[in-house]
């Protein structure tokens with residue numbers, strides 16, 4: 001196998017789009033919490049810690065999921081043979097090391113968040129994912145925590161708490177839809193995910209309810225004056241996209257979870273645009 005094919009396989013293990021997006025969320029948390037150019041060093045360290053941690057968590061997840069993925073995701077690097085399980089394990093450990101080294105440059109609260117998150121990432125697949133709803137809540141909390149982590153890097157851990165809650169709620173809905181999508185392989189492995197325990201439809205109804213709460217709550221940054229119309233101009237289409245995704249999830253969970261992800265990324269852009277517009281004193 002060529003070096004390029006193997007390198008691509010290792011990069012794929014990190015799910016680079018998610019890892020970079022998580023770093024962007026950390027950056028967003030830092031600037032929304034009031035970070036300035038003087039905080040550049042700690043913000044870069046926090047972004048690196050998040051990118052390394054997310055890549056490590058994705059890689060270790062594929063390592064532990066290698067048997068399920070032969071059913072659910074045969075195209076992924078380990079089941080398709082691009083990366084061996086052992087190489088994936090050591091690659092993930094190296095990435096976890098990078099996250100620890102980066103986090104050591106941060107204030108104590110940020111370091112504490114990193115320690116909790118890294119522990120949860122290692123424990124998730126083997127111990128938490130198979131517990132009905134617990135794994136979904138952990139991934140949602142990890143995703144939302146990126147905003148708190150960015151704030152903590154500049155000494156304001158709760159500076160972007162509203163955005164953290166919005167991200168966690170939307171991620172919780174998407175995780176439930178993904179479990180409906182993966183139900184075949186999860187059943188084979190004896191996992192007790194929410195759709196397996198309570199049924200697909202009740203799970204999706206709950207996920208839709210969670211997203212409706214998140215969509216309603218997404219008005220808060222506008223109503224409390226933190227963000228202006230520039231934010232609304234992006235978050236409203238993001239909300240529509242995510243709501244469309246949950247409605248779609250009853251028929252086509254694969255398309256639905258992708259639509260939810262697109263809506264969530266657009267919502268993340270709304271947070272950044274909202275903050276930049278507020279900083280620029282743009283009244284729109």
Ligand SMILES: CC(C)=CCC/C(C)=C/CC/C(C)=C/CC/C(C)=C/COC[C@H](O)COP(=O)(O)O
Pocket residue numbers: 015017018019021022025054139143166167168170171175178214215218235238239261263264265267268
């Ligand atoms: C209502 C409202 C305004 C919600 C805000 C939604 C928001 C900003 C969510 C953040 C989504 C985002 C950009 C997450 C970063 C990437 C990440 C860490 C995702 C965690 O994904 C775990 C997932 O199970 C991975 O699966 P896949 O994406 O299929 O590889």
Ligand SMILES: CC(C)=CCC/C(C)=C/CC/C(C)=C/CC/C(C)=C/COP(=O)(O)OP(=O)(O)O
Pocket residue numbers: 018022049050053054057058061065099113114117118121124129139142143145146149178182
């Ligand atoms: C802020 C710091 C230091 C860390 C945050 C780290 C973040 C953002 C984690 C987000 C969630 C994440 C990347 C979880 C990794 C595990 C994972 C891929 C969960 C979903 O896996 P499965 O439930 O197996 O579903 P798929 O493998 O089919 O996607």
Ligand SMILES: [Mg+2]
Pocket residue numbers: 061062065
């Ligand atoms: Mg997996």
